[in-house]
Every structure is written in structure tokens, then in C-alpha cells.
Amino acid sequence: MDTYLMNERPSYTAYRERFLAAVQRHQGRVSHYEHPLKGRDGETLYTDVAEIGNPDATKWLIIISGTHGVEGYYGSMCQTLYLQGLDLHSLDADTGLLFIHLINPWGTSWLRRVNEDNVDLNRNFIDFTRPLQHNDEYDNIASVFNREAIEPEQRRINEQLWHDRAAEIGETSLRSQITAGQHQDPEGIFYAGQFATWSNQTLRTIFANLPKSCKQAICMDLHTGAGDFGHPMLMAITDHDYPGLEAAKKLFGPWLYTVHTAMGNTSDTGVSASVDGYTSQMLINAMHDKDFMQLVIECGTYSPSMLEHSLRFEHLHYLEGNDPGGHQEPGHSLKSALLEHFFPHDQQWREIAWVRTRQIFDQALVYLRDGQTHY
Template structure:
């Protein structure tokens, strides 16, 4: 195995070991934020941070992986490739690069998109003291989105119900119902939680510790599961009239799309990670986006999410279908093929090099 593919792993434990080894070899300053739970083999779970550049850097580029757990196979491989290649060598004065590995280590280790509380972390960064956003489409379709079993008959009925909704209300409404998040069904997919979860609190601490002195911050959060196979889109959660969107388009061109106007492959999602950065870095110039790579057709992604959710309401790892569904969910968010790994690594490299140049504007 050669090229970028050699840096990708087959388990969270292997990915963490490779990341930490590459960070040490590259001379990074490394900090570990250890999770209170353990992995399937009893291994330590942690969000690990590798830093390059002075503590008082006024310009910081952050590169994140594993916000959605199992999507960390992609992001971790890219981060490890960058560390090995010397991406952060010879930085401009006053500039730092911060790699945040496995933001949701539990989901990564257990092959889940969600965390230990069944919470989708990218729906959790909001003010939980206020009323949570409503998702009427999800409420209407909850039984179809979260089927009681995975029999062919039940799954066919689920598909038919979802298709009927899309035919009546449109594809955008269907996607919003499925993916915009919900705060009423704690055992359902796309649950945003009712309080800040461990990964939320930990990421906020990392931002304060690693970026607190910065005047300008760019954060690239690597995601998978939406779009054409291997194609990258930089998702902006700000409107097209915003400064953040203008900067992103200037640096990265027409791969940037805003969720606000409906141009993105993603629905507009409340409580996503960019909110966290703007809250923790008030008064600073913050440009935060999700770099999304396509994997398999969206229908396969939906079935994988439904199957994973059913599994963890029905015994989890003890269920006889656990291994099969674990492979299904991983394959939906990680294409274990050399050409795909080369594609996502090359695109992220271009994005992050442009980000470093953008910090010097």
C-alpha cells in the first residue's frame, strides 16, 4: 500500500495509535482529553490534540475529525497523512495549526455516528436552556424513520412512506425532516440531546486552550456521507451575505455552498460545530465549515443509520446482527478504497493549504 491510502486505519485504536505516532515524529505538542468510557476492547478513548506553532499565535488553522464518530476513519487518515508529510512545517510567524483527532471518540470506536448518549454531536451546540427547535416533518415520519424492525416488509413500508412524503412536500422537505435534527425522540436518529454532552464540553475547552489568543481562526471539520463519491463540498452554515461565506468563497471557490439558501448537499442544521467556535471566540474573525465528502448513495446511508439505531435499541454489541450492521454503518461513511482515499486527501490538502494562505490575508 502506498500514497495516501497507507495512512488510513481499520479501527479507532489503530487510527489513534497512528495519529499519535505521526504527531510525535513531527514534533507536535500533544494533549489528551480522555473520555470516561472505553472502547469495545476496553481501550482508552480520547480526543487528542496535536499542535504546531506558538501558544500566542494570532492566526490558527484547526483541522478536526470524528465529529460524527464513524466518519473519523476518513478524517483521521487525512490528519495522519498531513502529519507524516510535514504539512505544518515552516509555518509563517504568529501562525499555529491544531489537529483535533476524534472529537467524538466513542462513536468512532463503536462504529456509530452518534455519541454514548445517542446524541448527534453536530446538533448539540445550542442553548439548551431555551426551547429546542421543532422538526414537524420528523414528528410526522418518526415511525418510518425509526422502524421497529429490519424485516424486508417493514423496510419497504418505511421507504414507501418516506417517498410519499417527498412526493407531496418535495425532496428538500424530505431531507430536512430526515437530517435537520430533532430533540423529542431520545432513542431516534438525529437526536440533538437536551444538554451539552462530553464532546461538546471538551471541544469548547480545546478551543479556549488552543485558540484563545487568536485573532483569526479557520476550522475545517472533515465529514462524510453526503454527495457524489469522493466529491468534496465545503459547507457554510452562514448566509451568502455573511463575511464568513465571502471569505470561504474567496479562498476555496465554488465548492463552498451555504445551507441557509438551500444550495448545499446538507440541510441547515441548528446546533452545529461552527456555533461553538463563534461562541467561544467572540469578537474574533472565525471561519468554520464542514468539508463533506460523498461515499455511497443517500438511500444506502439512510438504511445504515436506521439499522444502526435499531441495533442500539435492541441489544447493541450483544445483538447477533451487531457485526453485520457495524460493517454496514462503516461502509456508508468510509469508502475503503485507495482511489477514494487519494481523492479526499488531495482535496483536503488543497483546502488547508489555501486556508493557511488565507490566514495571512
């Protein structure tokens, strides 16, 4: 195991270099999608797409990291460790690996969950030709999370809005409705955006350019931050039943948590069931003419309240605009807390997250090869 990935403080550049080196070991073919903005340390940012194995394979295992930027350190770690441990000769001749490394590279580099537009990419995959939905509940508590809460005294006053509303409709319901996403406050949280972002367009381009030979694919989107500490969850998130979901239920049995999304739906997984615009949904729709299975791995970390969440404090600091990269205090500590929330600096957490993720990758490859599981 690469102890560097397990132990060092992560950076975009270091993780990218490790990933590209691991790809090169297998003579992988890499495409680089350059991001228009620079990283936190002035570096040029890319989403890298690596293909490994037979270029004409009909079956592909597709792994996406970094949809939520800062969660990309976990995803990158697993992509790199998997390639480092891969025996290319054991890969079925008709199966290829396609690893999409850091689809939101700006967020990964700047240690933000969102992208350069303050957009939660996992709420952004909607049809922008239709009228955008208004999140009425969000209006009630918007000032708890936007620049009106930057000043600590005002912040505490605004928090009462949250407590009042939680007392009325219940904390779980309020949280669910807020995390569902909103289009009305560009400086708020869980902002879904008003256009298809760079990462959205790039992911669509990558999928439009999948190998022509691809007939079947299993895709996994790697996340952290929801669920219990040290408990990776394998999930299927979809607004409708489709053949790949049935196949996933058979393949993974009780390991699979299925979240059916629709307005007002709730879920006890920690992942919102009311979201419109999930990456998973876009991919299921885009791949409807293929034998396709879309999965999410979500590794649980800490479970703070929304008001005490590092996400909120880092967000308010970022809005303040004095030190958006968090190079000085207090920004540095706030960035560190955010990173700790989404990529705990705990050897056992990282090992469990990695081992479980590797098992799922292995299981998917066996299924692609044999059409069944006997893992």
C-alpha cells in the same frame, strides 16, 4: 504516503496511535480529554488536541475530525497524513496548527455516526436554556426509525408511512425536514439531544483554552457521507453573514459552497440547511471577537434512499441491544456497511478525499501567512 491508512480496516486505537506518532515527530504539545465510557474493544477513549509550531503564534489553522464518529476515520487519516508530510521549517513562524482529533471518540470507536447518547453532535450545539423546538414532521414517520421498526415485518409496514408522506410533500422536502434534527425521540435518528453532550462541552472547553496569543483562525470540520461519490465539497455553513464568510468567498472562489441555515431552508448540496445546532454555528458565535473563518469539508460517498440507508439498519440493530458493538452477525455486516458508507474502502476515493483536503489545508496556511491567496 502511509499505505496503512489507505488500506487497512480502521480502528480507533490504530488511528489514534498513528496520529499521536505523527504529532510527536514535530514535538507537538498534546492534551488528552478522557471520555467517561469505554470503546468497542474495551479501550479507553480520548479526544486528543495537538498544537504544532510556535506556541505564541497569533494565527492558527484548526482542524476537527470525527464530529460524526464513524466519519472520523477520513478526518483522522487526513490529519495524520498532513502531519506526516509536513516540513515544520516551512510553517510560518507566526502560524500554528491545532488539530482536534476525534471529538466524538465514542462514535468513532463504536462505528456509529452519533455519540453515546444517540445524539447527532452536529445538531447538539443549541442554547439549551431556551425551549426545545418540536419537529412536527418527524412525528409522522418516527416509527420508521425507532424500535417499532426492529421487527422486519413491522418495519415494512411502517415504511408505508414514509412513502405516503413523501407522496404528499415530496421526498426532498421530507428528507430535509427529517435530517434537520429532532429533540422528541431519543431512540430516533437525527436526534439532537436534550442537553449539551460530552463532546459538545469538550469542544467548547478546547476553544475556551485556545492559545492566548490567537488573534486569527481558520477552522475546518471534516465530514463524509453527503454529496456525490468521490466529490469533496468545501462548504461554509452559517445562519448569518460575517466577515470570515466574505473572506472565504474571496479566498476559495467557486470552490466554496455556502449554505445559509434557517428553518425551512433547503439546499441541493446534500447537507441540510434547516439545522439548528451545527458545530460551525457554535464556533462562529464563540469566535466572534476574532478574525475567524469557519469551513466544512464534506466528502461525498453513496446516495441511498433514507429507507435503504445503512444508517437506518445499523441504528435499528443498535436499538435491539443484543450485540451493540456488532461483533457478531448480522451486526458485524451492518457495522461494515455503515463504515463503507462513511469511509469507502476504495483507494481512489481515499486518495481524492485526501488530496483535495490537503490542497484546502495548504491554501488556508498560505492565506494565514500572506493575507491573500496565490496558491
